[in-house]
Every structure is written in C-alpha cells, then in structure tokens.
Amino acid sequence: MRCQSVSPVGEGALPPTCASFSTTVTSQPRAARSAALTSPRGAAPIPPGAEEPVAWMVDRPSFARGDLLDAFPKLAAMDLDHLIGQLQAMGVLKPA
Numbered sequence: 001m002r003c004q005s006v007s008p009v010g011e012g013a014l015p016p017t018c019a020s021f022s023t024t025v026t027s028q029p030r031a032a033r034s035a036a037l038t039s040p041r042g043a044a045p046i047p048p049g050a051e052e053p054v055a056w057m058v059d060r061p062s063f064a065r066g067d068l069l070d071a072f073p074k075l076a077a078m079d080l081d082h083l084i085g086q087l088q089a090m091g092v093l094k095p096a
Contacts, residue, residue: 035051037054044087044090044091047083047086050083052072053068053071053075053080053083054083054087056072062096065080065084068080068084
C-alpha cells in the first residue's frame with residue numbers, strides 16, 4: 001500500500017492516501033450480486049460502471065484508500081474518491 005498525502009484539487013482537498021474505510025454491508029457471492037447493494041437499511045444502487053470497484057470494496061471488511069487506488073490504476077483518483085463519497089452517503093462505507 002502506498003501511503004502519502006495528495007495535493008488539493010479543485011475546491012476541496014482529496015483525502016490522504018492512507019484514509020481507511022470499513023464496509024457496513026456484507027459481501028455476496030459474485031454470482032449472486034445484482035446492480036444494488038442490500039443491507040438492513042434497504043438497497044443502494046451501484047452507480048453504472050462502478051461494479052468492479054464496489055465489489056472490491058465490499059469484499060473486504062476494511063481497506064485503505066491507497067489499496068483501492070493500487071487495485072484500479074486505470075481509474076482516476078478523483079473518480080474513486082467520488083465513488084467512496086457516494087458509498088459513504090448511502091451508508092455502505094464509513095471511515096475506519
């Protein structure tokens with residue numbers, strides 16, 4: 001895992017690479033997954049095109065932002081940060 005600060009971009013600063021998150025939903029076998037994550041709070045739709053990063057995140061009880069960036073090097077850090085923010089807003093992720 002790489003662990004370094006990132007420079008601010010745009011109006012807000014990106015979280016440090018070492019920011020850690022934990023999942024609040026349980027993973028389903030890949031074959032059973034649909035286009036939504038389900039939890040006792042209800043269903044949260046997976047944003048189109050984000051299925052693989054979302055699956056990667058919910059397959060772990062916790063992860064560091066740097067690990068996510070390393071796992072998906074072709075995706076822009078800002079896009080992954082936006083996805084993390086969406087999943088936090090949905091109650092799927094919380095800071096560890």
